[in-house]
Amino acid sequence: MQNNTDTQPQQHPISLYFKVWGLLFVLSSFSYLVDYLQYQGMLRWTLILVFMFLKAGLIVAVFMHMVWERIAFTLAILSPPLCILVLIALMASEASYTNLNRLIFFG
Amino acid sequence: MDNTTQPTTSGMNGLIEDWVSDKDAFKNVSWGKTMMWIFLLSDTFIFSCFLVGYMSVRMTTDVPWPNTSEVFALTIAGEHIPLILIAIMTFVLITSSGTMAMAVNCGYRRQRKQAAYLMLVTAVFGLCFVGMQAFEWTKLIEEGVRPWGNPMGAPQFGAAFFMITGFHGFHVSIGVIYLTVVALKVLRGDYEERGYEIVEITGLYWHFVDLVWVFIFAFFYLW
Numbered sequence: 001m002q003n004n005t006d007t008q009p010q011q012h013p014i015s016l017y018f019k020v021w022g023l024l025f026v027l028s029s030f031s032y033l034v035d036y037l038q039y040q041g042m043l044r045w046t047l048i049l050v051f052m053f054l055k056a057g058l059i060v061a062v063f064m065h066m067v068w069e070r071i072a073f074t075l076a077i078l079s080p081p082l083c084i085l086v087l088i089a090l091m092a093s094e095a096s097y098t099n100l101n102r103l104i105f106f107g
Numbered sequence: 108m109d110n111t112t113q114p115t116t117s118g119m120n121g122l123i124e125d126w127v128s129d130k131d132a133f134k135n136v137s138w139g140k141t142m143m144w145i146f147l148l149s150d151t152f153i154f155s156c157f158l159v160g161y162m163s164v165r166m167t168t169d170v171p172w173p174n175t176s177e178v179f180a181l182t183i184a185g186e187h188i189p190l191i192l193i194a195i196m197t198f199v200l201i202t203s204s205g206t207m208a209m210a211v212n213c214g215y216r217r218q219r220k221q222a223a224y225l226m227l228v229t230a231v232f233g234l235c236f237v238g239m240q241a242f243e244w245t246k247l248i249e250e251g252v253r254p255w256g257n258p259m260g261a262p263q264f265g266a267a268f269f270m271i272t273g274f275h276g277f278h279v280s281i282g283v284i285y286l287t288v289v290a291l292k293v294l295r296g297d298y299e300e301r302g303y304e305i306v307e308i309t310g311l312y313w314h315f316v317d318l319v320w321v322f323i324f325a326f327f328y329l330w
Contacts, residue, residue, distance in 0.1 A: 014212055021205040028201055032194045035176050035329055045330070052325035056318055063208050063314045065307070071118065072125035073133045077144050084155045091159050095166035102169045 012068075020062045027055050143308045147315045150278075154319050157271050158326055164263035173259035175328050179243070193328045196239050197320065203232030204317040211310045214303030219293055222306055226290035229313060233283040240276045244269075271327055278316050285309060 031051045034044055061067045066074055115134060116124050125132050133141055165172055176189040183191065210225035247268070254269050256262040289309045292298065298305055 017208045017212060024201050028197050031324065031329060035190050048325050048329050052321055055321045059204065059314055059318050063204060064311055070125065070134060071122040073136055077148055080148060081151050087159055091163045092166065095163045098167040099169065102167065106169065
């Protein structure tokens with residue numbers, strides 16, 4: 001049913017999908033190269049994160065049609081996962097404390 | 108469900124108008140699509156918990172973490188290539204995401220047969236992925252990797268590996284079944300009257316599986 005009067009996700013030219021598809025291949029190759037060329041330390045982590053977020057963004061925005069949804073819907077779906085950042089912060093601080101204790105008592 | 112006549116102010120004013128309206132907040136989004144997104148949102152939290160758990164055990168351990176680049180290396184035609192199996196799996200999954208996007212596009216163009224065949228191709232790529240994962244598990248189990256220990260380093264490696272890739276592989280397997288069922292129904296012409304939004308909803312699930320793999324690839328295999 002064509003019930004998307006203002007968004008019309010069905011009207012996108014197929015070439016757009018091909019471009020995004022190609023871009024995902026290139027980005028994946030770059031991710032793999034980070035390991036293949038044995039980059040280490042901050043450079044490695046930065047590159048991994050950059051390529052990861054670019055790929056995730058392309059998939060959500062174009063393949064999952066998020067750019068063509070209304071903002072009310074996009075925010076309702078994409079903002080709750082931000083809570084995970086709090087969980088990551090809590091667990092990271094807990095884990096480094098545990099690690100410190102292990103190093104002191106068992107290291 | 109007729110939501111074609113609802114107001115559609117765009118931008119930030121649209122956001123406020125949608126949320127303060129008495130009726131449904133999500134204009135022009137069908138219930139099927141909304142519920143799939145909400146399910147995917149809950150799944151996001153499940154996978155996040157696994158990945159954060161993995162982060163925790165990897166940070167706490169004082170034993171070196173196994174070098175994934177070497178653990179997942181393969182020797183192909185006498186050539187030792189690091190992490191190659193995972194790279195191939197990544198490309199297979201991205202290819203399947205592409206064919207799925209094409210299927211959605213064909214569905215909206217009401218090219219029923221192309222949509223169904225593209226969905227079946229997607230399912231075959233999915234099977235291919237699960238097959239390679241089974242190979243990977245077999246290889247690691249033979250090398251002595253267990254959820255409680257392994258010969259390469261920190262014992263938590265096995266637990267994180269089997270839990271995270273197992274749960275993802277389970278999602279892919281369910282996705283293959285889901286895709287096949289919907290593809291056969293599309294092929295039979297069940298959606299000629301209702302329209303082909305079902306292909307997009309199935310696609311959302313499939314793209315999500317690919318999306319999760321992007322994060323697993325980055326954090327578990329590359330980090």
